[in-house]
Amino acid sequence: MKIGIYGYGNLGRGVEAALYNAEDMEVFGIFTRRSPDSVKSVYETKVYPANDVLKYKNDIDVMIICGGSATDLPTMTPDLAKDFCVVDSFDTHAKIGEHFLNVDATAKSGNKTAVISVGWDPGLFSIARIYAGAVLPNGKDNTFWGRGVSQGHSDAIRRIEGVADARQYTVPIEETVKKVRSGDMSDFTARQKHLRECYVVAKEGADKQRIEKEIKEMPNYFADYDTVVNFISAEELKKNHNALPHGGTVIRSGSTGKNNENSHTVEYSLKLDSNPEFTGSVLVAFARAIKRMNDKGDFGCKTAFDIPPAMLSPLSDEELRHSLL
Amino acid sequence: MKIGIYGYGNLGRGVEAALYNAEDMEVFGIFTRRSPDSVKSVYETKVYPANDVLKYKNDIDVMIICGGSATDLPTMTPDLAKDFCVVDSFDTHAKIGEHFLNVDATAKSGNKTAVISVGWDPGLFSIARIYAGAVLPNGKDNTFWGRGVSQGHSDAIRRIEGVADARQYTVPIEETVKKVRSGDMSDFTARQKHLRECYVVAKEGADKQRIEKEIKEMPNYFADYDTVVNFISAEELKKNHNALPHGGTVIRSGSTGKNNENSHTVEYSLKLDSNPEFTGSVLVAFARAIKRMNDKGDFGCKTAFDIPPAMLSPLSDEELRHSLL
Numbered sequence: 001m002k003i004g005i006y007g008y009g010n011l012g013r014g015v016e017a018a019l020y021n022a023e024d025m026e027v028f029g030i031f032t033r034r035s036p037d038s039v040k041s042v043y044e045t046k047v048y049p050a051n052d053v054l055k056y057k058n059d060i061d062v063m064i065i066c067g068g069s070a071t072d073l074p075t076m077t078p079d080l081a082k083d084f085c086v087v088d089s090f091d092t093h094a095k096i097g098e099h100f101l102n103v104d105a106t107a108k109s110g111n112k113t114a115v116i117s118v119g120w121d122p123g124l125f126s127i128a129r130i131y132a133g134a135v136l137p138n139g140k141d142n143t144f145w146g147r148g149v150s151q152g153h154s155d156a157i158r159r160i161e162g163v164a165d166a167r168q169y170t171v172p173i174e175e176t177v178k179k180v181r182s183g184d185m186s187d188f189t190a191r192q193k194h195l196r197e198c199y200v201v202a203k204e205g206a207d208k209q210r211i212e213k214e215i216k217e218m219p220n221y222f223a224d225y226d227t228v229v230n231f232i233s234a235e236e237l238k239k240n241h242n243a244l245p246h247g248g249t250v251i252r253s254g255s256t257g258k259n260n261e262n263s264h265t266v267e268y269s270l271k272l273d274s275n276p277e278f279t280g281s282v283l284v285a286f287a288r289a290i291k292r293m294n295d296k297g298d299f300g301c302k303t304a305f306d307i308p309p310a311m312l313s314p315l316s317d318e319e320l321r322h323s324l325l
Numbered sequence: 326m327k328i329g330i331y332g333y334g335n336l337g338r339g340v341e342a343a344l345y346n347a348e349d350m351e352v353f354g355i356f357t358r359r360s361p362d363s364v365k366s367v368y369e370t371k372v373y374p375a376n377d378v379l380k381y382k383n384d385i386d387v388m389i390i391c392g393g394s395a396t397d398l399p400t401m402t403p404d405l406a407k408d409f410c411v412v413d414s415f416d417t418h419a420k421i422g423e424h425f426l427n428v429d430a431t432a433k434s435g436n437k438t439a440v441i442s443v444g445w446d447p448g449l450f451s452i453a454r455i456y457a458g459a460v461l462p463n464g465k466d467n468t469f470w471g472r473g474v475s476q477g478h479s480d481a482i483r484r485i486e487g488v489a490d491a492r493q494y495t496v497p498i499e500e501t502v503k504k505v506r507s508g509d510m511s512d513f514t515a516r517q518k519h520l521r522e523c524y525v526v527a528k529e530g531a532d533k534q535r536i537e538k539e540i541k542e543m544p545n546y547f548a549d550y551d552t553v554v555n556f557i558s559a560e561e562l563k564k565n566h567n568a569l570p571h572g573g574t575v576i577r578s579g580s581t582g583k584n585n586e587n588s589h590t591v592e593y594s595l596k597l598d599s600n601p602e603f604t605g606s607v608l609v610a611f612a613r614a615i616k617r618m619n620d621k622g623d624f625g626c627k628t629a630f631d632i633p634p635a636m637l638s639p640l641s642d643e644e645l646r647h648s649l650l
Contacts, residue, residue, distance in 0.1 A: 017582055021462060096646055117650055124456060126650045127634055128593075131449060133649065134610040134637035135365060135603070137346060256606055257342055258367060260539055262598035268453075271592075273587035278460070285459040305638075305645050309452055310630035312459035320630050321421055323440055324458065325451045 002028045008039055014062050016043055023285055024314050028060050042156045057083045062287040080305040081107040081114045085285050085294050089119040098314035104301035113294040115302045118286045119279040120270055125250045127304050128268035132252035134265060139254020142180045144172035148246025156221045160214050162206030167241040169249060183253045185265045196227040201234045207285025217287050246275035285312040327353045330391045332609045333364050333390035339605025341368055342387050347609055349639050353385050382408045393566050406432040410619050412612045414444040419508040429626035438619035439472025439567035440627045442630045443611045444604040445595055453593035457577035464579020481546045482523060485539050487531030492566040494522040508578045508588045515549040525552045526562050542638045571600035610637040
């Protein structure tokens with residue numbers, strides 16, 4: 001199957017790496033809103049201007065859209081879904097319902113199939129939650145993220161006056177993870193669940209005390225957490241904080257039995273060296289599923305919940321029963 | 326939906342507990358090959374003789390078959406699938422392909438839908454393996470079982486002359502789990518992965534040394550493992566080893582990137598107080614899916630790989646997108 005990559009930032013590069021690793025897939029090309037000459041593919045994939053995309057609508061089986069959730073995907077995905085089967089990683093939780101309906105309408109108008117909000121959260125973590133919840137209806141989910149780089153929080157720090165660069169790590173609080181793992185079903189606060197660890201490069205002459213205060217008091221991003229701010233040099237940031245690791249854990253504790261006397265814990269964890277490459281790999285597996293569903297005449301917008309796991313695997317049903325069941 | 330329970334051993338009781346916990350399900354009754362009067366349901370569920378089952382074919386939406394994989398399920402599931410939508414937990418790995426084809430043929434003959442081999446392994450662990458494998462094609466799976474009671478190994482010990490009762494715990498070797506978790510992709514032997522811990526009640530006057538030797542040298546079951554044998558009294562067995570806890574971990578380590586320079590670990594773990602009650606809860610969630618697939622006209626035999634996760638959940642698609650994605 002032939003796959004297009006729409007957008008070539010960190011995620012687009014992660015998708016490209018995953019595609020070259022998939023034996024049943026071929027990379028058609030990269031589409032960019034920048035000047036194609038300015039985009040250098042690591043694999044020397046052909047680069048096309050985004051404006052020309054419709055010229056290739058019959059040459060591409062699935063388009064993987066690698067834009068941002070804040071401003072790109074809300075319009076990009078419904079637009080492209082008219083003419084392409086598409087995959088996106090939309091993660092603005094409060095707007096998923098609306099995004100789903102928009103994409104569903106345009107995909108159906110062109111007999112296309114789309115899947116939105118795949119990656120690891122939303123995505124694989126959502127899948128872990130739905131299975132665990134269906135099996136243990138008497139129970140409670142907890143999700144911990146990290147230790148890993150939150151790009152949203154890093155960007156928020158960079159917008160503060162006097163900050164040259166920054167990296168923010170979300171760190172799960174091990175003591176709370178242990179409690180949840182042992183079946184504690186209390187409600188934990190944001191502060192009890194995660195610590196925020198910041199590495200900040202200040203501009204010359206900037207007031208570090210003010211920067212630290214502004215970070216720690218920033219509503220939504222930092223105010224509800226214990227936050228540690230470390231000022232470091234640009235060289236140190238580049239040397240020690242250049243990667244984008246991430247991960248996390250979804251834990252469901254629940255009980256069964258006539259008097260709920262038996263406790264069970266289901267845990268799904270990821271430890272990722274490269275968040276964009278792993279997320280890209282998830283998008284590629286879902287691209288495979290979307291092509292197959294479209295071939296079967298199953299049109300419209302899907303989520304990870306609507307797709308049988310076998311659709312994601314390159315193995316045949318017989319091989320799957322033999323080797324993975 | 327109305328659910329029948331076919332067979333009332335440990336698993337049947339686990340299914341019953343899960344059904345009374347599911348708001349959208351009603352227990353039609355228990356079918357037994359024993360004398361119905363001799364079967365006492367914990368919930369006072371009505372008990373019917375297995376021979377009468379066909380009388381109720383129009384009253385039951387899904388039959389959950391709680392028989393053993395060795396001799397019951399290979400005939401029971403294909404037979405019942407002619408007249409009922411069915412769920413089983415068939416776990417004889419080498420025969421799953423054959424069992425699937427048998428059940429598929431009879432289910433299709435009566436426009437019924439069946440799912441075989443659900444539970445946690447095969448079942449939830451298989452699901453963890455298929456998602457992780459689809460996302461990380463360059464990688465390797467490792468499964469560890471326990472710490473938990475293996476009923477097959479306990480039975481094997483009980484068949485030794487001079488043994489009154491026995492309980493065998495399968496124990497994962499923590500050092501190997503740690504290696505796998507940190508990305509070590511070596512091939513580990515059975516001995517490196519699991520320890521077998523046995524609690525044995527000897528009959529009066531039995532030769533304990535001979536029993537211990539016979540256990541440790543038993544092919545397939547114990548010979549390839551380090552095995553610890555503890556002789557205890559019947560009272561101690563009853564007091565300390567009466568429960569059926571189990572669990573385990575599926576770990577996939579894999580790499581991405583042009584030169585496979587980034588490593589990732591995906592881990593799915595279960596810690597279960599009661600193996601039969603948790604397994605029963607999985608069977609009940611799949612019964613929900615099977616009824617829905619049959620309503621849609623999707624007939625024949627399925628495995629966990631063929632069923633979209635949303636089908637297992639009592640929540641609507643909209644609620645799922647809102648609360649779990």
